[in-house]
Amino acid sequence: xxxxxxxxxxxxxxxxxxxxxxxxxxxxxxxxxxxxxxxxxxxxxxxxxxxxxxxxxxxxxxxxxxxxxxxxxxxxxxxxxxxxxxxxxxxxxxxxxxxxxxxxxxxxxxxxxxxxxxxxxxxxxxxxxxxxxxxxxxxxxxxxxxxxxxxxxxxxxxxxxxxxxxxxxxxxxxxxxxxxxxxxxxxxxxxxxxxxxxxxxxxxxxxxxxxxxxxxxxxxxxxxxxxxxxxxxxxxxxxxxxxxxxxxxxxxxxxxxxxxxxxxxxxxxxxxxxxxxxxxxxxxxxxxxxxxxxxxxxxxxxxxxxxxxxxxxxxxxxxxxxxxxxxxxxxxxxxxxxxxxxxxxxxxxxxxxxxxxxxxxxxxxxxxxxxxxxxxxxxxxxxxxxxxxxxxxxxxxxxxxxxx
Numbered sequence: 001x002x003x004x005x006x007x008x009x010x011x012x013x014x015x016x017x018x019x020x021x022x023x024x025x026x027x028x029x030x031x032x033x034x035x036x037x038x039x040x041x042x043x044x045x046x047x048x049x050x051x052x053x054x055x056x057x058x059x060x061x062x063x064x065x066x067x068x069x070x071x072x073x074x075x076x077x078x079x080x081x082x083x084x085x086x087x088x089x090x091x092x093x094x095x096x097x098x099x100x101x102x103x104x105x106x107x108x109x110x111x112x113x114x115x116x117x118x119x120x121x122x123x124x125x126x127x128x129x130x131x132x133x134x135x136x137x138x139x140x141x142x143x144x145x146x147x148x149x150x151x152x153x154x155x156x157x158x159x160x161x162x163x164x165x166x167x168x169x170x171x172x173x174x175x176x177x178x179x180x181x182x183x184x185x186x187x188x189x190x191x192x193x194x195x196x197x198x199x200x201x202x203x204x205x206x207x208x209x210x211x212x213x214x215x216x217x218x219x220x221x222x223x224x225x226x227x228x229x230x231x232x233x234x235x236x237x238x239x240x241x242x243x244x245x246x247x248x249x250x251x252x253x254x255x256x257x258x259x260x261x262x263x264x265x266x267x268x269x270x271x272x273x274x275x276x277x278x279x280x281x282x283x284x285x286x287x288x289x290x291x292x293x294x295x296x297x298x299x300x301x302x303x304x305x306x307x308x309x310x311x312x313x314x315x316x317x318x319x320x321x322x323x324x325x326x327x328x329x330x331x332x333x334x335x336x337x338x339x340x341x342x343x344x345x346x347x348x349x350x351x352x353x354x355x356x357x358x359x360x361x362x363x364x365x366x367x368x369x370x371x372x373x374x375x376x377x378x379x380x381x382x383x384x385x386x387x388x389x390x391x392x393x394x395x396x397x398x399x400x401x402x403x404x
Contacts, residue, residue, distance in 0.1 A: 040083035041076075041331065041340065043068075044103035047115040051091030052218075056243070056268060056316050057115055060137055061086055063320020064113050066307045071324060077331045077340075082324075089115065093122045104130055110331070111135065111345055113323060117191050120152070127151040132342040133330075133349065135323050139267065140194045144372040145403030151342070153349055155322050155361060156290030157377050159191075160404060162266045163199035163239060165377035165393040166288055170237055170262070171206050183230045183261075184213040185223075185250060186241030192218075195241065195266070198404050211235050218246050223253040231259045240265045247285075248277035255281045262286065272314050275385040282382045286390070289378045291318035291361045293387045300325075300358025315387070322357045326364060326373075329355055362392060370402055 045064055048057035068084045076082060085107060089096035096119030103109045112127075114120050114136030120143070127134050133151050136143075141158040143149045157165065167182070174180045182203055186192035196213075203210055211233035214226040227250070230238070238254075238261045240247050247269045254261070263285040270287030272294075292298050294312045295305075304313070304321060326349070333348035334340045350371075354363040362376035375395040380387045 038080065040081050042083045042085065042107055042109045043327070044100070044107070044109040044112045045084055045086035046089050046096050046099055046103075046112055046119055047086065048091045049086075049088035051089075053091050053116055053243075055245075055273075056271070056314075059314040059316040060115060060320040062313065063317035063322075064324055065320075066304065066313075066317065067321040067324025067328075069307055070303055070321070071328045077328060078335050080335075082328075084113075085109065089119050091116060091118065093118050097122060097126075100126070104132055110340060110342055111327065113320075113327070114138070121190075124149045124152065130342070131346070133346050135327050137319065137323070140191075141198065141401075142403045144370070146369055146371055148403060149371075151346055153326075153366060153371055153373070155326050155357070155364060155373050156267060156319060157288075157362075157374060158195075158372065159241075159266055160195040160198035160401070161372070161375055161395060162288035162290075162377050163195045163241075164202045164401075165375075165395055166239075166264045166286065166379065167199065167203055167206065167208065167237075168395060169379055169391065169393045170264075171208065179207050179209045180237060181211045181233065181235045182208045182237045182239065183211050183233065183235040184239045184241070185216055185226070185230070186213075186239070187218045187246065188215045189218065191268075192241045198401070199239065208237075216242060216246055216250055218243055220246055220249050223250045224257055227253055227257060227259060231257060235261050237262045237264065239263075240269050243268050244271050244274050245277065248274060248282070251278045251281040251285060264288070267319075270380070270382070270387070271316060272312075272387060275382055280385075283385070284381065284383075286379060286381050287387070289315055289380055289387075291315050291322055291378070292359065293318070293380070293389070296389065298359030300360040303358070304360075318360055322361045325357045325360075326352070326355065362394075370397070372397065372402065 047061040068082045072081045087099045111133040114134045117138040120136045120138035128150050135153045139156050139158045141160040143152045212230045216223045216226050265287045275282045330345050330349040334344040350366050350368045353365045362374045364373045375397050377393050379390040
């Protein structure tokens with residue numbers, strides 16, 4: 001009887017010990033899970049905060065920071081705050097590459113918020129190898145083709161789509177029986193050259209007569225010599241594929257020589273500073289944008305105005321903000337399905353279908369074989385010195401346009 005009681009007692013003690021070990025293991029696992037859930041999500045930022053493109057890089061970076069602040073105030077990504085390491089690439093490729101390597105290999109960022117064309121292009125293969133998504137502000141069409149740049153994403157219609165959208169708008173509103181005439185003005189630079197072949201092809205397709213083209217450098221101080229041959233052809237519309245300062249130079253030179261045409265630009269060719277640079281010569285020009293302007297009546301503007309203490313921001317700020325919103329949505333979807341890595345973030349972004357960034361930009365969709373965010377452009381005109389909304393122009397998602 002005593003022996004049986006002793007055995008029973010030993011068994012009870014062993015069972016109790018096992019239960020304690022099991023409980024301890026559960027507590028440890030739960031603690032580890034809680035720690036992981038609270039860990040910050042690291043994101044790298046590679047933006048031109050100095051150098052020749054800093055005038056637009058700085059407001060874009062401010063938008064990125066504002067977006068991070070907004071997401072963190074909303075509780076982060078499933079309770080995990082974003083930790084944003086913003087660094088200056090200074091428009092230098094090698095500097096950008098060095099910063100990227102540190103971010104990925106030492107800091108272990110999940111993704112990059114990029115900016116300029118030079119660094120973006122230089123990183124394409126490395127991003128694919130490292131499986132690190134780059135949400136950049138370089139909107140060249142070939143970066144939308146996953147066969148070429150599988151880990152590149154951006155939130156604005158590519159440069160060629162912007163040009164096509166404006167041409168479509170002008171053609172749809174053309175009332176004369178003759179064909180409208182168009183000319184192209186752009187810098188001899190990869191950014192300026194990118195949309196020209198596709199733009200010319202589409203202009204011919206929908207019935208424009210192409211009457212000329214000219215190269216005007218981004219740092220030009222006068223464009224009279226380049227514009228005079230175009231003026232003789234009397235174009236109804238002229239595309240400017242430069243930056244806001246070069247657009248200003250072209251508009252003022254055109255006014256001086258009495259050139260009568262409708263000028264239109266892409267995202268970087270017009271912003272809120274153009275009326276200050278070109279004065280009344282900017283009135284009547286059009287621009288293609290991918291975001292609302294500050295104070296516009298859209299749902300997300302309230303959040304931006306609160307974060308910025310009602311201090312007006314440039315349209316570049318809005319795009320930076322939207323880029324963070326899109327990234328955050330992809331992260332939430334990745335975590336809902338398991339672990340968040342660069343690879344799972346890419347896969348999750350490719351599930352976005354007509355995602356609404358609070359009305360701050362056109363609806364966004366990505367596909368595994370097509371990273372064009374949309375085929376939509378916000379058209380604005382400058383009226384009384386202000387960017388004034390005209391229309392959201394939407395094109396069809398043609399397969400033959402992917403990457404071109």
